[in-house]
Amino acid sequence: MRIGLIGTGRIGTFHAAALARRPEVDSLVVADVDGARAADLAARLGATAAPSVDALFAPGAAGVDALVITAATSAHAPLIARGARAGLPVFCEKPIALDLPGTLAALAEVESAGTILQLGFQRRFDAGYAAARAAVRSGRLGRLHTVRAMTSDPAPPPAAYLPLSGGLYRDCLVHDFDILRWVTGREVTEVYATGSDAGPAMFREAGDVDTAAVVLTLDDGTLATATATRCNGAGYDVRMELAGEADQIAVGVHARTPLTSAEPDGPGAPDKPWPGFLERFAPAYEAELAAFVDVVRGELANPCDGREALHALRIAEACELSRAERRVVRLAEIAGA
Numbered sequence: 001m002r003i004g005l006i007g008t009g010r011i012g013t014f015h016a017a018a019l020a021r022r023p024e025v026d027s028l029v030v031a032d033v034d035g036a037r038a039a040d041l042a043a044r045l046g047a048t049a050a051p052s053v054d055a056l057f058a059p060g061a062a063g064v065d066a067l068v069i070t071a072a073t074s075a076h077a078p079l080i081a082r083g084a085r086a087g088l089p090v091f092c093e094k095p096i097a098l099d100l101p102g103t104l105a106a107l108a109e110v111e112s113a114g115t116i117l118q119l120g121f122q123r124r125f126d127a128g129y130a131a132a133r134a135a136v137r138s139g140r141l142g143r144l145h146t147v148r149a150m151t152s153d154p155a156p157p158p159a160a161y162l163p164l165s166g167g168l169y170r171d172c173l174v175h176d177f178d179i180l181r182w183v184t185g186r187e188v189t190e191v192y193a194t195g196s197d198a199g200p201a202m203f204r205e206a207g208d209v210d211t212a213a214v215v216l217t218l219d220d221g222t223l224a225t226a227t228a229t230r231c232n233g234a235g236y237d238v239r240m241e242l243a244g245e246a247d248q249i250a251v252g253v254h255a256r257t258p259l260t261s262a263e264p265d266g267p268g269a270p271d272k273p274w275p276g277f278l279e280r281f282a283p284a285y286e287a288e289l290a291a292f293v294d295v296v297r298g299e300l301a302n303p304c305d306g307r308e309a310l311h312a313l314r315i316a317e318a319c320e321l322s323r324a325e326r327r328v329v330r331l332a333e334i335a336g337a
Helices: 010-020 035-045 073-085 100-113 127-138 159-165 168-184 201-206 282-296 306-325
Strands: 002-006 027-031 066-069 090-093 117-120 144-152 188-196 211-218 223-229 237-244 248-251
Touching (some): 010 282, 027 035, 073 090, 100 117, 117 282, 159 168, 168 188, 168 211, 168 223, 168 306, 188 306
Parallel strands (some): 002 027
Antiparallel strands (some): 188 211, 211 223, 237 248
């Protein structure tokens, strides 16, 4: 199998290394608008550097069998469309686009071409979240009444990134929205969202917030909260708690969770708290690409198609509207259903 990868930044480098280790991948071809960066990565991995991004879309033997997109967010939708028109199965890091029209247009290209689009919501491939999903679906927790999800980044991103990110709900909490649907099997019907820009000035200058909280109502009456911050100095902290009438469980509580108990006999600070998302979710990133390879080989159904990204984005859009208008927003108000 010959796989092309577009975008050789941090996540692209990680994904390229994972693909290079797959025995099913006979040839890995990397491309980037920065040709020197692509060539450097190819040399380190024993891969091939394409002379241009366009070269990956060449027909026949000159092209590739599948495409992995880890380029800048603004390039995702156009590259997805090109891949669809070329008849290529595509894996793309989230998001498809930062708005609903761009997302819907890209999905229309995929659906018209009848091709495959798998989205990179890596938490679906994390062992803890998978175990939580199994516990909920088995009935072990009884009637689920409360879910608490959180994502806390250890430090803000560069100021230049914020205007391009889509904001905290679309860029960060969208992972929580997706995993909430995946674990519970329920849909969000309404949200109330608020946020704070009381941290670094760059958030106010970008019209974004550094900390946010959302109350979500699911279609069976389950209540969920989702919180996020860019300013969690203790480390990278991603967790989910699920409480039911019979039992409750937590995802993300282990020796590296950056959390110190205030109880006299409680655990102290971890020796090696998670520093970031790549370290915390490394096995999940590996697993989602292994799944994509199996999808391309026809051995697995698509575990996270583009419509899943649309559902999560609609929740994020509802949160933006809720924060702006300081009111409950029903998902039925958001286009794209």
